Amino acid sequence: MSGRPLISAAWSASTVAIMTTPALRAIEWDGTAWDDPSEEKLHDLLADMSLTWRFVVVQRLDTEPVGQHYMQVYLNDDLSYQVEYREGGPDRHFQAHVPREHEVFAVEPVAEVLQHWAFARPGWREALSWAPWPPVEPLR
Structure with a gap:
């Protein structure tokens, strides 16, 4: 027997579970999920969006309450982007519109925002x- 202490199976299993719990999860429109996507993967998911594959949601899994911290991107009919982020409750949900300016590089500004948020x-x-989501209607 070596001179090293033995590590219990219970301790090592819980440690592995903690170490392998993803911090981020990207979900495509069809439910395909990617745990801890790289910057390149996030870019590719957005670049692959089309009028059929319209949205990508990236959730933070390491922030409480889980399910309330995310950024999502939706491709509109005119090929502009609707970008939303949420940091907790409904009062912390915001949106932005990104027009499609250049055909080839249209996704770049959106991908950069998503990558910076994710990391x-x-x-x-x-x-x-x-702007706040949902939009606040003016008083009449």
Whole structure:
């Protein structure tokens, strides 16, 4: 027997579970899920969107309450993008519209915002003009 202490199976199993729990999950319109997607994967998921494959949702799984921290991108009929993020309750849900300006690089500004949000980099909030979701209707 070696001089090293033995690690109990229960301890090592729980440690592995903690280490392998994903922080992010990207979900395509058909329900296909990608755990801890790379920046490249996030870009590719957005670049592959079409009028059939219209949206991608990226959830934070490491922030409470789970299911209330996400960013989603929807491709509109005119090929512009609807981008939303939520940080907790409904009062922390925002949206932005991104027009399609250049055919080849149309997804780039949206992909950059999503990547910065996903990897907690500064600048994503300032990159788009965010408004509360749902839009507040003016008083009549």
